[in-house]
Amino acid sequence: MSMMRAMVLDRPKTPLVLRERPVPAADAGEMLIAVSACGVCRTDLHVVDGELEHPKLPIVPGHEIVGRVAGIGAGVDGFSLGERVGVPWLGATCGVCPYCREGAENLCDAPVFTGYSRDGGFATHTIADARYCFPLGESGGDAEIAPWLCAGLIGWRSYRMAGPGKTLGLYGFGAAAHILAQVAAWQGRRVFAFTRKGDTAAQDFARSLGAVWAGASEDAPPEPIDAAIIFAPVGALVPLALRAVKKGGRVVCGGIHMSDIPSFPYALLWEERHVMSVANLTRNDAREFLDVAPKAGVRCEVTRYPLARANEALSDLRDGRLQGAAVLVP
Ligand SMILES: [Zn+2]
């Protein structure tokens, strides 16, 4: 029996543990994927830190998976052995709830999430529902593409929700923002990057990727902006972003978890400003982004970690020691 390795979370707030287990077989509708790279997302951190309730336990985190098809279950069409594919956060949906029927499968009442309710990609192998996998083609490196699978896809959904305005603020300049800044600049938009006060490295990084201005989150941008997307899990950024957007402007919260939003004067919301959140992704978001990203020439800055050092990658992300995205390579 061939064996695989996985970094396993037994209980929230404990380190992941490296385990060997037999390589599973793909059931009907599934594929076995040999993982080439898996990005580390802030959502993984929320699972490990116990900020997202009721994960399947034990769980293998990781939902920015790039790998090769190593086994194909009965009834799967359209994929071939050895093909490079991506597996995102949206692992499966029910297809029958009102949300699924209305094309809002991101809001499905009975979803399966990769690395949360089914085992993910912090491993040498994983099983995925083939209907939620995407062909990735052969251009671009595995590690450089891995962050596309969540930071890119959910970032793209957030970006669409922000509307077509020409000026866009990005709060928290991590993996998602560093991808979107490139897309926005390519589309001729003006990007304003907001980071932790004094984080000049992140501000320089943002400018190097096309931001026309970078400063602290508490700073006013040099001109009012059409929309803002908040990627940092910090509720206090909501009133700050509302203060920065124009009349009718949108503030999109792109994360799955945020600290409490402090109370703020109604005047900040007045004049038809909007605050909204983005939840998960649809397969259509994925198809759109995977089409746009190569055209926009999106390049991810990644820091690679061997699989066994997943805990170190998580703590570097938690402590803000990373520029761009962390990626595990088995
Ligand atoms: Zn559903």
Ligand SMILES: [Zn+2]
């Ligand atoms: Zn994610």
